[in-house]
Amino acid sequence: MTSTPDPDPNQPVDMPTPKISERTTNGANGWPMLGVVVLLVIVGVALFLIGVNSDGTGSVVAVVAGVLVFLIGLALGFGLTAVAPNEARVLQLVGAGYTGSIRTPGLRWVNPLTQRRRVSTRIRNHETGHAKVNDLDGNPIEISAVVVWQVEDTARAIFEVDDFVEFVAFQTEAAVRHIAGSFPYDSSERISLRENADEITGKLSEEIAARVASAGVRIVESRITRLAYAPEIAQAMLRRQQAGAVVAARQRIVEGAVGMVQSALAKLDEEGVVELDEERKATMVSNLLVVLCGDRDAQPVVNTGSLYQ
Numbered sequence: 001m002t003s004t005p006d007p008d009p010n011q012p013v014d015m016p017t018p019k020i021s022e023r024t025t026n027g028a029n030g031w032p033m034l035g036v037v038v039l040l041v042i043v044g045v046a047l048f049l050i051g052v053n054s055d056g057t058g059s060v061v062a063v064v065a066g067v068l069v070f071l072i073g074l075a076l077g078f079g080l081t082a083v084a085p086n087e088a089r090v091l092q093l094v095g096a097g098y099t100g101s102i103r104t105p106g107l108r109w110v111n112p113l114t115q116r117r118r119v120s121t122r123i124r125n126h127e128t129g130h131a132k133v134n135d136l137d138g139n140p141i142e143i144s145a146v147v148v149w150q151v152e153d154t155a156r157a158i159f160e161v162d163d164f165v166e167f168v169a170f171q172t173e174a175a176v177r178h179i180a181g182s183f184p185y186d187s188s189e190r191i192s193l194r195e196n197a198d199e200i201t202g203k204l205s206e207e208i209a210a211r212v213a214s215a216g217v218r219i220v221e222s223r224i225t226r227l228a229y230a231p232e233i234a235q236a237m238l239r240r241q242q243a244g245a246v247v248a249a250r251q252r253i254v255e256g257a258v259g260m261v262q263s264a265l266a267k268l269d270e271e272g273v274v275e276l277d278e279e280r281k282a283t284m285v286s287n288l289l290v291v292l293c294g295d296r297d298a299q300p301v302v303n304t305g306s307l308y309q
Contacts, residue, residue: 013210022155022216025091025100030080030107037080040073079112088154090117101154119154123220128173132230133180135193140230143180143193146223147172147208153216161215171211172222179204185229193227200224253293261288 044066051062081102083089089102091114102108103121110116127146135141149168151157157164179200186194193200201223209219265281276284 013207015211015214016160018153018156018160018214018216020098020155020159022153023098023100025102025110026104027081027102027108027110030082030109033076033109034080034107037073037077040069040076044068044070044073075112076109079109079114081108081110081116082106083108086120086122088119088121088151090119090154090158091115092117098155098159103154117158119151119157121151121154123148123150125149126169126172127225128169128176130226131173131177131180133177135180136182136184137187139185140233141180141185141193142226142228142230143176143224144226145172145176145204146225147205148220148222149212150218150220151216152218156214156216164215164217167215168212168217172208175204175207175211176224179207185227193224197224250293254289257289257293261285264288 047062047066047069049066051059051064051066053059054062081089083102083105085105087105089108089110091099091101091110093099093111093114099111099114101119102110125146125148128144130142130144132140132142147168151164161167180193183196183200184190184192186192188195191199204224205219205222208222212219265285268276
């Protein structure tokens with residue numbers, strides 16, 4: 001029977017190398033072109049009406065010219081593109097592929113034959129659902145995270161993946177599951193999910209960034225929002241933690257009690273208050289430890305005889 005090696009969180013994610021990168025293009029100012037479009041449409045309509053209301057060969061020429069001018073104006077109007085702030089338009093010329101991305105806000109004009117895809121470059125956040133994962137020690141835990149991300153390369157976001165929003169969601173969940181399975185939930189000797197939150201968060205951000213880089217996405221921040229044992233073992237783990245806390249508290253109490261007993265014996269010997277043989281010293285030490293380490297108040301006993309009775 002072969003054993004499965006522990007997952008290595010430092011192993012680089014093997015993602016495909018992007019084959020395209022964003023090229024910025026501004027297009028032409030759309031406002032002057034809008035004026036040209038309006039003018040052509042008006043001239044075309046006017047020529048058409050003049051031709052309809054006229055007789056002879058000139059009327060046919062006017063009608064044809066009016067229709068052509070109107071169609072030219074209409075075709076140029078299809079090139080007008082409004083770009084909002086924190087938004088980009090990815091241009092793809094029919095038969096020629098990717099031609100560039102417009103990031104300049106305002107009314108722009110581009111080749112009417114280009115397909116324009118809108119891509120938001122605003123900062124977004126995505127929260128994963130509650131995932132049940134086994135940690136490095138095999139304990140089932142529930143974990144979820146929130147990631148803040150932004151499209152950095154619009155060309156990769158459109159052409160490298162089918163749906164970059166869905167891609168970010170799936171890759172984020174995969175990274176959360178991988179990180180959760182690479183570390184124990186709680187450990188005093190190793191990096192753990194609960195005790196080393198900052199370091200775990202850093203590793204999570206690095207892995208998500210590596211996974212979504214091919215889609216042109218930049219990770220701003222990621223945080224674990226939920227981390228707990230699964231309900232089926234939560235009570236058992238709580239009792240274990242409580243037992244550990246009780247043991248640690250008892251150890252601290254015993255260390256303090258021993259120090260107090262040593263101090264008391266040394267003080268008695270130093271000032272010569274009473275001389276005790278080894279047997280009585282042992283009895284005194286036992287009584288003091290019972291009083292100091294007990295979890296209830298001791299009941300005083302008054303000795304009316306001698307020290308040895």
